[in-house]
Amino acid sequence: xxxxxxxxxxxxxxxxxxxxxxxxxxxxxxxxxxxxxxxxxxxxxxxxxxxxxxxxxxxxxxxxxxxxxxxxxxxxxxxxxxxxxxxxxxxxxxxxxxxxxxxxxxxxxxxxxxxxxxxxxxxxxxxxxxxxxxxxxxxxxxxxxxxxxxxxxxxxxxxxxxxxxxxxxxxxxxxxxxxxxxxxxxxxxxxxxxxxxxxxxxxxxxxxxxxxxxxxxxxxxxxxxxxxxxxxxxxxxxxxxxxxxxxxxxxxxxxxxxxxxxxxxxxxxxxxxxxxxxxxxxxxxxxxxxxxxxxxxxxxxxxxxxxxxxxxxxxxxxxxxxxxxxxxxxxxxxxxxxxxxxxxxxxxxxxxxxxx
Numbered sequence: 322x323x324x325x326x327x328x329x330x331x332x333x334x335x336x337x338x339x340x341x342x343x344x345x346x347x348x349x350x351x352x353x354x355x356x357x358x359x360x361x362x363x364x365x366x367x368x369x370x371x372x373x374x375x376x377x378x379x380x381x382x383x384x385x386x387x388x389x390x391x392x393x394x395x396x397x398x399x400x401x402x403x404x405x406x407x408x409x410x411x412x413x414x415x416x417x418x419x420x421x422x423x424x425x426x427x428x429x430x431x432x433x434x435x436x437x438x439x440x441x442x443x444x445x446x447x448x449x450x451x452x453x454x455x456x457x458x459x460x461x462x463x464x465x466x467x468x469x470x471x472x473x474x475x476x477x478x479x480x481x482x483x484x485x486x487x488x489x490x491x492x493x494x495x496x497x498x499x500x501x502x503x504x505x506x507x508x509x510x511x512x513x514x515x516x517x518x519x520x521x522x523x524x525x526x527x528x529x530x531x532x533x534x535x536x537x538x539x540x541x542x543x544x545x546x547x548x549x550x551x552x553x554x555x556x557x558x559x560x561x562x563x564x565x566x567x568x569x570x571x572x573x574x575x576x577x578x579x580x581x582x583x584x585x586x587x588x589x590x591x592x593x594x595x596x597x598x599x600x601x602x603x604x605x606x607x608x609x610x611x612x613x614x615x616x617x618x619x620x621x622x623x624x625x626x627x628x629x630x631x632x633x634x635x636x637x638x639x640x641x642x643x644x645x646x647x648x649x650x651x652x653x654x655x656x657x658x659x660x661x662x663x664x665x666x667x668x669x670x671x672x673x674x675x676x677x
Contacts (some may be wrong), residue, residue, distance in 0.1 A: 322349055322350070322351050323349055323350050323351070323418040323419070324350075324351055324352075324353055324415075324416060324417050324418050324419075325346075325350055325351070325352045325353070325417070325418065325419045325420075325421070325616075326352075326353045326354075326355065326407060326415055326417035326419070326420050326421070327352065327353070327354045327355070327421045327423065328355050328397055328400075328407065328420070328421065328422050328423055328424050329355070329356060329422070329423035329424045329425055329591075330354055330356035330358070330360070330361045330362075330384060331361070331362075331364065331423050331425050331591055331592075331602075331605065332364075332591065332602040332605040332606050332609075333421075333423040333590030333591040333605035333606065333608060333609040333612075334354065334421060334423040334590065334609070335361050335382075336605070336606040336609035336610065336613075337421060337590070337609045337612060337613055338352070338354070338384075338385055338390070339385075340609070340610065340613040341613060341616075342385055342387045342389075342390065343387060345613075345617065346389055347620050348389075350389065350620070351389050351390075351391070352387075352389055352390045352391070353390075353391055353392070353393055353415060353417075354384065354390065354391075354392050354393070355392075355393045355394075355395065355397060355407065355409070355415065356392070356394060357394065357395065357396050357447075358394070358446060359384065359392065359394055360381040360382060360383055360384060361381070361382040361383075361384060362380055362381060362382075362446045363379075363380040363381075363382065363668070363671070363672070364425075364602065365602055365668075366379070366380045366668065367380070367443040367444075367446070367449040367473075368443055368473055368476040368477040368480055368640075369476075369480055369640075370443075370446075370449045370450070370453055371441075371443045371449045371452035371453050371456060371477060371549070372453075372456065372477060372480035372481050372484055372485075373453055373456065373457040373484065374480055374483075374484050374643070377450065380446075382671075382672060393409070393413075393415060395409040395410055395411050395413065396409060396410040397409060397410075397424060397559050398410050398559065399559060399562065400420070400422070400559060400563060402563070402565075402581070402584050402587060405417050405418070405420070405586075407420070417586075418586065419586045419587075419588075419616065420586065420587045420588070421587075421588045421589075421590055421612065422560060422573075422587065422588070422589045422590070422593060423589075423590040423591050423593070423605070424556075424557035424559055424560055424593060425444075425557055425591060425592050425593070426444065426554040426555060426556055426557060426592040426593070426600060427444055427554065427555055427556075427557055427558065428442050428444050428550055428552075428553070428554060428555075429552070429553035429554055429555040430550065430552075430553075431552070431553060433528055433529065433530065433531060434530045434531070435530055435531035435532055436468075436528070436531045436550060438531075439531045439532060439533055439548065440468065440531055440536075440548040440549060440550040441455055441456075441547060441548065441549045441550070442549070442550055443473060443477065443549065443551065444554070452547075452549055455547045456481065456485075456547055456549075459485075459488065459546055459547060460546075461487040461488075462487055462488070462489065463488055463489070463546040463547070464488070464489045464490075464491065464544065464545050464546050465481060465488055465489070465490050465491065465545065465546065465547050465548075465549065466491050466493060466536050466543065466545035466547070466548040466549070467490065467491065467492050467493065467548075467549050467551060468493045468526075468528050468536065468548065468549070468550050468551065468552045469493070469494065469550065469551035469552030469553065470492050470493070470494035470496075470499035470500065470522070471500065471502070471551065471552075472500070472502075472637070472639050473551040474492060474494075474499075474549075474551035474552070475492070475499060475500060475511060475639060475641075476639055476640050476641075477549060477551065478490050478492045478515070478520050479511075479514065479515070479518070479520070479640065479641040479642050480640070480642060482515070482518040482519065482520045482642070483518060483641075483642035483643065484642075486518070486519070489519075489521070490519075490520045490521065491520075491521045491523055491543070491545070492515070492520055492521065492522050492523065493523045493526040493528060493536075493538060493552075494522065494523065494524060494526060495525065495526060495527065496524070496525070497524060497525065498512070498524075499511060499512060499522060500639075500647075502599070503647070503649065503654075504649070504654050506654050506656075507647045507648075507649070507654050507656060510647055510656040511639075511641065511647055514641050514645060518642075523538065526538050526539070527539050528552070531548060534546060536548055554592065554600065555570070555571050556570075556571050556572055556573070556592060556593040557592075557593060560572075560573060560589070560593040565581050565582075565583075565584075566582065567595070568595040570595070572592075572593055572594055572595040572596075573589045573593055573594055573595060574595045575588075575589055575594055575595060577627065577628040577629065578611075578615045578625050578626070579594065579608060579611060579612050579615065580615075588612050588615075588616075590605055590608050590609050590612060591604070591605035591608065591609075592605070594608060596608065596632070597631070597632075598632065598634060601634070601637070603634050603635065603637075604632065604634060607632045607633075607634070608632065611626075611629045611632075614626060614629075635650065635651070636648055636649050636650035636651060636652075637649055638650070638655075638660050638663055638664040638667065639660070639664070640661060640664055641661070643661070644658060644661060645657060645658060645661055646658075646659075646660035646661030646662075646663075646664055647660055648660040648663065648664070650663070
């Protein structure tokens with residue numbers, strides 16, 4: 322029996338399972354999925370979990386069940402590519418014949434002293450729960466500092482501002498305008514929403530240090546009751562420590578068939594893979610579709626495609642509380658209720674029509 326090992330139960334590996342099961346796997350292959358928790362988590366909704374506006378149960382999706390699929394729950398600490406072993410924190414090692422690395426990303430603290438120790442995160446389910454506890458125990462009129470005004474920071478700030486209007490939310494961003502990856506029209510719309518909901522945007526910020534209950538912007542102390550870090554991501558530590566070629570962001574450089582050069586049985590999917598788009602759930606799923614094609618061709622003794630058409634993303638949607646949103650769909654800017662409804666619909670479809 323050969324072992325296909327999937328590291329991480331995120332969007333990429335869930336799409337791989339969806340395409341392989343129930344009958345796309347040869348009888349001589351057994352799949353082992355390794356993850357820290359016994360369910361798939363909807364990471365795109367961690368901001369709402371942290372804000373306390375949805376329940377933990379709302380963002381959990383059961384893993385699929387199949388006779389050729391087993392689960393190993395634990396934390397991956399290292400991968401030995403030459404010996405084909407995955408080492409877990411509990412001391413166990415899992416042997417693989419084929420491997421898909423989908424371990425996701427972590428916060429990037431840019432060398433800011435105290436940032437990792439004294440800020441909260443929404444990069445994992447455990448960290449989002451800790452942020453929820455801290456934020457929802459705040460007394461009235463407390464100050465929340467959110468560092469980073471990309472999609473995660475904006476969604477968290479808006480969710481908090483709408484659900485806890487008593488809080489003073491400060492959004493720190495290095496640039497002139499928030500959401501620089503979107504057209505200016507969308508940034509302006511979000512900024513107007515923030516003005517109406519009393520979110521303070523601190524532009525041209527430079528967080529130089531963080532201490533308990535205080536962050537330093539250009540070395541000036543800013544007291545905060547809770548600080549949440551959403552200012553950048555990097556690949557999982559296990560991937561960063563792999564001795565393979567990486568791009569400037571530390572993501573693994575892959576062949577056109579999505580495997581590591583020199584290790585054609587090891588694929589990388591999602592946030593850890595060097596791809597021509599920013600990391601997203603949609604990108605991980607599209608890449609996973611191509612990885613499945615490569616694996617199935619090889620299992621059938623056929624040559625996999627020499628290359629694939631470029632991955633095209635459908636768009637990106639963001640929330641401003643429960644009633645408003647913004648986004649780009651087919652390069653068309655959307656604001657107001659429509660993108661919020663679209664995002665809710667996409668989430669509903671994912672949870673209830675994903676083929677498990």
